[in-house]
Amino acid sequence: MKKLFLLFVFSISSSAFLFSQSVNITFMVDMQYETVSGNGVHIAGSMQGWNPASTPLSDADGDNVWEVTLSVNANSYYEYKFVNGNSWGSDEILASWEGCSNGTGNRKLNTSTANEILPAYIFNSCNVVVFYGCTDSLASNYSAAATNDDGSCAY
Secondary structure, eight states: OHHHHHHHHHHHHHHHHHHOOEEEEEEEEEOTTSOOOTTOEEEEETTTTTOTTSOBOBOTTSSSEEEEEEEEESSOEEEEEEEESSSTTSBOOOOTTSTTBOSSSOEEEEOOSSOEEEEEEETTSSOBOOOEEBOOTTSTTBOTTOSEEOSOOOO
16 A cells, blocks of 8 residues: 555656746847836746846846846746836836737747747837847857847857
């Protein structure tokens, strides 16, 4: 009986492990048309409890594209928005007709089983501005924000 119980517990925990796969998603927002708040840029969404102050983005290379990589559940649906600051009232609201919107002003994301780098959407929009730079992740000057390779990759 004890062996049967242990086998049952093992199979339940193994199943939970198989179904709790996570993926890394890089969220990016283009702030070139905004005056960035002194509190920085944040993301709030269903993946982190909708807290507008808990998940800051960074702009390490100074190109006005702010980003953060989060580990989220694979094969899941999330809603989120970017916040120019760290409190509600500074959050973006997308038009219901925009393709990246869920129709209520939030962005939407369906994850798969693969890591993903999302486009650098313009704050308050589903549009993406073309960024030139090195798009080869093996290069020393790779830029995750680059959407078009400019031939500048260095190895």
